[in-house]
Amino acid sequence: AQSAGTAPTLAVIGGDGIGPEVTAEALKVLRATIGADAFSTREYSLGADHWKATGEVLDDDTLAEIATADAIVLGAVGTAPGSTEVPSGLLERGLLLKLRFSLDQGVNLRPSVWYPGTPTPLSEEVTGAGPIDFVVCREGTEGLYCGNGGVVRAGTPQEIATEVSLNTAFGVERVVRDAFTRAQARRGHLTLVHKHNVLVNAGSLWRRVVDEVGADFPDVEHDYMHVDAVTIALVREPQRFDVIVTDNLFGDIITDLAGAVTGGIGLAPSANINTSGKFPSMFEPVHGSAPDIAGTGKADPTAAISSMALLLDHLGRPADADRIRSAVGTDIASRLAGPMRTTSQIGDAIAALV
Amino acid sequence: AQSAGTAPTLAVIGGDGIGPEVTAEALKVLRATIGADAFSTREYSLGADHWKATGEVLDDDTLAEIATADAIVLGAVGTAPGSTEVPSGLLERGLLLKLRFSLDQGVNLRPSVWYPGTPTPLSEEVTGAGPIDFVVCREGTEGLYCGNGGVVRAGTPQEIATEVSLNTAFGVERVVRDAFTRAQARRGHLTLVHKHNVLVNAGSLWRRVVDEVGADFPDVEHDYMHVDAVTIALVREPQRFDVIVTDNLFGDIITDLAGAVTGGIGLAPSANINTSGKFPSMFEPVHGSAPDIAGTGKADPTAAISSMALLLDHLGRPADADRIRSAVGTDIASRLAGPMRTTSQIGDAIAALV
Ligand SMILES: CC(C)[C@H](C(=O)O)[C@@H](O)C(=O)O
Ligand SMILES: CC(C)[C@H](C(=O)O)[C@@H](O)C(=O)O
Numbered sequence: 001a002q003s004a005g006t007a008p009t010l011a012v013i014g015g016d017g018i019g020p021e022v023t024a025e026a027l028k029v030l031r032a033t034i035g036a037d038a039f040s041t042r043e044y045s046l047g048a049d050h051w052k053a054t055g056e057v058l059d060d061d062t063l064a065e066i067a068t069a070d071a072i073v074l075g076a077v078g079t080a081p082g083s084t085e086v087p088s089g090l091l092e093r094g095l096l097l098k099l100r101f102s103l104d105q106g107v108n109l110r111p112s113v114w115y116p117g118t119p120t121p122l123s124e125e126v127t128g129a130g131p132i133d134f135v136v137c138r139e140g141t142e143g144l145y146c147g148n149g150g151v152v153r154a155g156t157p158q159e160i161a162t163e164v165s166l167n168t169a170f171g172v173e174r175v176v177r178d179a180f181t182r183a184q185a186r187r188g189h190l191t192l193v194h195k196h197n198v199l200v201n202a203g204s205l206w207r208r209v210v211d212e213v214g215a216d217f218p219d220v221e222h223d224y225m226h227v228d229a230v231t232i233a234l235v236r237e238p239q240r241f242d243v244i245v246t247d248n249l250f251g252d253i254i255t256d257l258a259g260a261v262t263g264g265i266g267l268a269p270s271a272n273i274n275t276s277g278k279f280p281s282m283f284e285p286v287h288g289s290a291p292d293i294a295g296t297g298k299a300d301p302t303a304a305i306s307s308m309a310l311l312l313d314h315l316g317r318p319a320d321a322d323r324i325r326s327a328v329g330t331d332i333a334s335r336l337a338g339p340m341r342t343t344s345q346i347g348d349a350i351a352a353l354v
Numbered sequence: 355a356q357s358a359g360t361a362p363t364l365a366v367i368g369g370d371g372i373g374p375e376v377t378a379e380a381l382k383v384l385r386a387t388i389g390a391d392a393f394s395t396r397e398y399s400l401g402a403d404h405w406k407a408t409g410e411v412l413d414d415d416t417l418a419e420i421a422t423a424d425a426i427v428l429g430a431v432g433t434a435p436g437s438t439e440v441p442s443g444l445l446e447r448g449l450l451l452k453l454r455f456s457l458d459q460g461v462n463l464r465p466s467v468w469y470p471g472t473p474t475p476l477s478e479e480v481t482g483a484g485p486i487d488f489v490v491c492r493e494g495t496e497g498l499y500c501g502n503g504g505v506v507r508a509g510t511p512q513e514i515a516t517e518v519s520l521n522t523a524f525g526v527e528r529v530v531r532d533a534f535t536r537a538q539a540r541r542g543h544l545t546l547v548h549k550h551n552v553l554v555n556a557g558s559l560w561r562r563v564v565d566e567v568g569a570d571f572p573d574v575e576h577d578y579m580h581v582d583a584v585t586i587a588l589v590r591e592p593q594r595f596d597v598i599v600t601d602n603l604f605g606d607i608i609t610d611l612a613g614a615v616t617g618g619i620g621l622a623p624s625a626n627i628n629t630s631g632k633f634p635s636m637f638e639p640v641h642g643s644a645p646d647i648a649g650t651g652k653a654d655p656t657a658a659i660s661s662m663a664l665l666l667d668h669l670g671r672p673a674d675a676d677r678i679r680s681a682v683g684t685d686i687a688s689r690l691a692g693p694m695r696t697t698s699q700i701g702d703a704i705a706a707l708v
Contacts, residue, residue, distance in 0.1 A: 078551060082578045088558060089551040097552070121589040126475045144519070149555045155562065159523040161555040165498070169513040195603070197432060197443040198451070201503045201515040204442060208509065224436045231611035232619065235475040235589060249549070253607060257585035265586065 008070035008315060009040050011280065016047040016091065017289030018299035018343075019075025025301035025347025026073060029327075030308045032351035033320050042069065046095055047289075048079050048086055057094030063102060071311055072099065072282040075304065076289035083291075093147060100140050103279035105272035106174045108140035108248075109310065110255040110286060114238075115332045118263035122235060132262055134241035135186075137179035138251025140272055142171040143202075145248040167202040167247065172209045174275055179245035180217040189242035190214075190222040193230050193250055206247070230254055234261055259286050266300030267332070269307035271314060281314055283307040297342035302328060305350055327353035362393050362424035362669060365634065370401040370445065371643030372653035372697075373429025379655035379701025380427060383681075384662045386705035387674050396423065400449055401643075402433050402440055411448030417456060425665055426453065426636040429658065430643035437645075447501060454494050457633035459626035460528045462494035462602075463664065464609040464640060468592075469686045472617035476589060486616055488595035489540075491533035492605025494626055496525040497556075499602040521556040521601065526563045528629055533599035534571040543596035544568070544576040547584050547604055560601070584608055588615055613640050620654030621686070623661035625668060635668055637661040651696035656682060659704055681707035 012027065014020030027041065044062065051057050066072060077096040079086050100108070114120065114132035148164040176192075183190040192210045196203025207224070214222050225233065227250045233240060234257050246254065259265035268286035285303030293299055306328055312321035331350045335341070341349070366381065368374030381395065398416065405411050420426060431450040433440050454462070468474060468486035502518035530546075537544040546564045550557025561578070568576050579587065581604045587594060588611050600608065613622035622640035639657030647653055660682055666675035685704045689695070695703070 088561070089554045092551040093554070121476055121480045123475055123477045145552055147554075149519070149553075151555045151559070153523075154558075157523050157527070159559055161521045161559040163519040163521075163553045163556050165503070165517040165519070167515045167517075169507075169511050173511070195606075197446040198499055198603075198606075199503075199517045200443045200447070200501075201505045202517050204508075205505070205513055205515040207442070228607050228610035231585060231607060232614040235611070235614050249552075252549075252552075253582050253585060256582035257589070257611070260586040260589050 007037065007039050009042060011044060011066045011069035011072045012041045013044045013046050013072065013074045015075040015077040015095070015289060016049075016079065017076055017291040017294040019047070019077065019289050021075075021294070021299050021343050022285060022301040022304035023073060023075040025343060026304035026308050028347045029305045029324060029351045029354060030311070033308070033324055033354045034312070034317065047077055048091060051086060051091065057091060058098055063098070066099070067103060067279055069280045071280045071314065073307070073311070074099070074282055074284035076285065076287060078289050080291045097145060097147075099282060100272050103274055103282065104276065105140045105274050105279075105282060106171060107178045107273040107275055108138040108251060109135060109271040109273060110138060110251070110258070110268065111135040111310075112255070112258040112262045112268065114262040115329055117336045118267070118332055120261055120263055122261055126236060126238070129237070130239040132238045134238070134244060134258070135182060136244045136246065136251055136255050136258060137175050137182065138246060138255065139171060139175045139248050141248075142166050142168060143248035165199070165202060165247075165249075167205050169205060169209060172206055173213060176209050176213045176245055178273070178275060179243050180213055180220055183220045183243040184217055187242040188220050190220055191241060191244050192222065192224045193227050193244055193246035193254065194224070195227050195250075196224075197226065202247070210245070227254065231257055234258055238262070255286055263332075264300070265303065267302050267306070269303050269310055271307065271310040273314065283311040283314075297344070299343045301343050301347050302332070302350075305347065323354045324350075361391065364393055364395045365398060365420045365423035365426045366395045367398045367400050367426065367428045369429040369431040369449070369643060370403075370433065371430055371645040371648040373401065373431065373643050375429075375648070375653050375697050376639060376655040376658035377427060377429040379697060380658035380662050382701045383659045383678060383705045383708060384665070387662070387677055387708045388666070388671065401431055402445060405440060405445065411445060412452055417452070420453070421457060421633055423634045425634050425668065427661075427665070428453070428636055428638035430639065430641060432643050434645045451499060451501075453636060454626050457628055457636065458630065459494045459628050459633075459636060460525060461532045461627040461629055462492040462605060463489060463625040463627060464492060464605070464612070464622065465489040465664075466609070466612040466616045466622065468616040469683055471690045472621070472686055474615055474617055476615055480590060480592070483591070484593040486592045488592070488598060488612070489536060490598045490600065490605055490609050490612060491529050491536065492609065493525060493529045493601050495602075496520050496522060497602035519553070519556060519601075519603075521559050523559060523563060526560055527567060530563050530567045530599055532627070532629060533597050534567055534574055537574045537597040538571055541596040542574050544574055545595060545598050546576065546578045547581050547598055547600035547608065548578070549581050549604075551580065556601070564599070581608065585611060588612055592616070609640055617686075618654070619657065621656050621660065623657050623664055625661065625664040627668065637665040637668075651698070653697045655697050655701050656686070656704075659701065677708045678704075
C-alpha cells in the first residue's frame, strides 16, 4: 500500500503477445499526465517466454515483491487460443488469475462507453437510441474461477471432469456493495445478472445479498436479468444498463460482448480492485494477448491507456483520470476521419492531448 | 418410440405464459403440412397454474406417460424472471430440465438463420458480408445443469453456495459426434466453444473428444473459440460459423445471442434430441414464457412453428420439414412490408403457405 507523500510504485507486467506493446503506450500516457516523477516502476518479464526459459510462471518471491507495489499495470497474458505450445490455462491460471486471487482483487471493474462514430457492429437504430455508458462489476475471486474440480479416468471413454463454482456471502457482498456505491454515484440503477432458475444455490445467494445490500441504498433501483437474456439486451438496448453486478464467469462473457458493441475490446479498460487496500489493485485492458498481431504495430493501445484512468481514480486523482478519459475521447473522435495509425502513434497522440 | 405404420403420438405441453398460444399455432401449421390424421396429440396442462392448483410440477406417472409418446411439443415454462410467485427455478428444473434429463435428450439443436430484411440489431455492414446460417449443438444433459451443488450456512454472512459442472466422456462424445455429422452434411466446419484456459478439467475433456471424433471426419475442419470471444464473433462476423458444439450453459448463453442477431428469439426454434431413440425428443422455441405479453396476441409463434420443421426432420419427413421452412421464409419476407399481425394471424398465414 502507498505511503503518504511518496510517489507510488507500479509493478509493470507486460506479459505476452501485444501486452508489452500496449503497456508501453499506457505508461507513456501516464507520464504525460502526471509526470515521470510522480510514480516509479518495477518491470517484471513474466509470461510465455519467461516460462519457456525458466519453467516458472510466477514464483512466490516474485509474487511477494509484486504484492508490495502500490498498483500493478498488466498487459495481457496467454498464447493463442488453439495453441498447444504452453499447457492449457497454465499462464492464465498461473499468472493472471494467481494475481487476482492472491491479491484478493474482489471487484473486477469494466466500464463500457460508446463514443459516437466509433465503429460498432450495431445498427444506427440501436446506437441512436441514446448514450451507451455502463459499468460491469464482475466478482473476481470466486465462482468457477477457483480451480476447484477434478478428473477421474482421464483420457478414457469413462472420463468424468468436474468444475466447481464457489460462492460466498463474503465475496458476493463485497462486490455487490461496491456496485451499489457506484450506481449511487451514477444513474442510480443496478442490474443483477445470474441464472438463478438453473443455478439455484448460487443464484439464491446472489439475490439475497442484492436485496439486503440494496436496502442500504434506497435511492438505487435494482432489477434482475438472466445472463442469456443479457446478451440480447446488450445488442438491442444497451442503454438500459447503468451498473451490472455479476459473478466471475458471467462477467467474463458479457464484458467481451459489451466491449464488442461499444467499439471493440481494443477500447475496453478494466481494474481488478482489492477493496481492503491490503494488496495492490491491478489495471489491464480487457483484451487478450493477440499473438497473431504482436510486433506488427496493429495493436490498439487505447484500452491499456484507459486503464490508466482507472488507476488514477484508484490513486485518488480523479481530475487526472478525467484528463486521460477526455484525451481518449478526443483521439477516438479524430481517428474516425484519419488514416490507420500504429500502436505507438496512437499512444503519442493521446499523450499529446492529456 | 414410433411403431411403423401408425401415426405418431405427440405429447403437447403448452406450459406457461405465451407457451400455449405459440404451441397452438405450431400444431395448426403441422396439421396444414401433413394433415390432421398424420399424428395424434395428448395434451398435458403443466406449468405454474398446475403447480399452484396441485402442488405438483411433474409427477412420475405423468412423466412415464409422456415418455411413451413419439415426440414432445413444448411451448415455454416458467414465470417472469424477477417474480417470487413460484420458487426460483422450480418449474424450469422440475418440468423443462426434468424432461430433458429424464428423457436423456443429449443434443439440444438450435439453428440460426438470418432471413435478409428481418430486423436485426446488427449493422448492414455486418449482415451484408454474407449469409448467416449456423447451428449450435448444445449438450443437454450435463454441465452446470445437473442440479449438483449445495449451500451451507444459508442466509448468514458465512453462507457458501456451490454449483458443480459434471462432464462425461460419454455425454460429450454423443453431442460432438452429432455435431460432426451435421457439419459433414453442411459446410464442413465445426467450432468447439468452451473456456478451457480457466475450466481446465472440463475443457481438456471437450478438446480431447473433439480431436478424437474429428479424426473420424477428415472432411470436416474444426477449430476452437473461447466462449467470451464467441460473443464478439457473433456480432461482428456471424458468417464464420457453420456448426458450433458446446456445453449446456455456454450453449444457453450463446443461442440467445444468436437468436437476437438473426432477428430475435421470436424466430429461433430448437430440438432436444434423444439420440438413442429410446425416449421421445422434444421440440420447443428457444424463447421463454414472456408472461408480460401473454394473452395480448403479441407473441410471435414463428419459433414454435419452425420447431415443427425440426420435428418433421426427426420423424424422417425432411421434404415436409422443408415445406415449413420455406413457408416461414416466405412469410418472414412478406411481413417486412405489412402491418403487425397477431399470434394467430401469423399462424394462419404460414399454414396457408405450406
Ligand atoms: C485470460 C482469461 C483467464 C481472462 C478471464 O477469463 O478472466 C480474460 O478473458 C479476462 O476477461 O480478463
Ligand atoms: C428456462 C431455462 C431453464 C432454459 C435453459 O436455461 O436451458 C432456457 O433458457 C433455454 O435456453 O431453453
